[in-house]
Amino acid sequence: MLKPDRDVGIVGYGAYVPRYRLPASEVARVWTDGSGGLPIKEKAVAGLDEDTLSMSVEAARNALERARIDPSEIRAVWVGSESHPYAVKPTSTIVAEAIGAAPSVQAADLEFACKAGSEAIVMGMGIVGSGMGRYVLAIGMDTAQARPGDALEYTAASGGAAFLIGPAAESAAVYEASLSHVTDTPDFWRRAYAHYPSHGHRFTGEPAYFEHVTTAGRRLMAELGTVPADYNYVVLHQPNTKFPQRAAQILGFTTEQLKTGLLVPVIGNTYAGSSLIGLTAILDIAKPGDRIFMVSFGSGAGSDAFSIRVTDRITEIQNRAPQTQDYIARRKVIDYATYVRYRHKLQMK
């Protein structure tokens, strides 16, 4: 179990979901003649001028609107994603410059499939908890890629969230502890220069997602001495609707605890942003004293589990920036052809 010397928490948070939605029925119409079940209702699709950088900047600005701190006091900007705009040139330096955090700042891009954002949060807990820095900006954001016609095309979505980690005394929610469970598991990967990821079909469920999410979750609760009934909300990484529902059930959580943070049916799987943006939807309506249990998952594979307690400051900051449901409500449905254009799947030359 990871618990810093000084208590740390969330001083500000911000979400971002792009405007466009591709219904899963559109993918089925093109590739399966409309037959078969659909894993979600629709997914969020980034516009032509959006990428992980532009979306990270907006989520970071929302986090700063809520925190109302001087951005030059931020000591690290870490962006977790598997869709950084450049192969070599940090997303994080551009975010730092755009929000006024540069130049006295650590900055780096992280990659751990869908776990890179929660990894940035744990790193932030370390910096703030050790006293090395007052604030750390941790972002999980993706414009997830999927091979046309692949099962992942139904769900691979765009969006994410930013968290400003800081001292517990200034926080709207405090981290009680975190715990990580990481192994070498061949469930999903993308080689250098490859446009689309590959997946090791039979490794996706039990050996990867369920093994890591439930082990990290169980061990953190065991070490803290908590049980699912101690929490008001649970949010898990959500690659589709069924996986988090089943993992929550295995861990002993109810559908009532899961539903607020379960956004995948209406925005899809935002990869490094997935469990993080679920947490923002919970924080938007949480009350002082509420407890939240979160478990991320990244292929390759690993999970970070967090136990979070909401403080009195939450009600002050909830309305200082657009809420996650505001972004979900801003919605324009597109067809498969427009999706192909927006996601640059057309060969133009």
Added chain:
Amino acid sequence: MSIPRNWRTRQQRYSLKAEVCNACGNTIFPPRDVCPHCAEQKQSWTNLSGRGEIYSFTTMYSAPAGFEEYAPYTMALVKLAEGPMITAQLTDVDTEDVKIGMPVEMVTRKLSQDGDEGQILYGYKFRPMLRQVA
């Protein structure tokens, strides 16, 4: 695309970094050496709210080189809350919904990119207000 010029103007493009004239009090954007209102050279840095309204607009169906992939798109003169009028592309809005007087807010987006191997240029665009916040 000029890498030095883009580097020099990055803060005004990413976040509307502007100046206020210490002599006449007007807000100046983009930043420059001499105040366009009173010709004095005394300025301080300031941050703009990013909010404004559409003064006029036109939709581009035949885009200049480097912007073809975004066509059709709408360019607008945006009157910022602090005073300056700037020209920018609108985003996240359907062409038929754009109106003079429409409240808009600044977002940082991809403006263009230098082929497949060059730099990606980011900068300000404007979209309809997402919502009024406290």
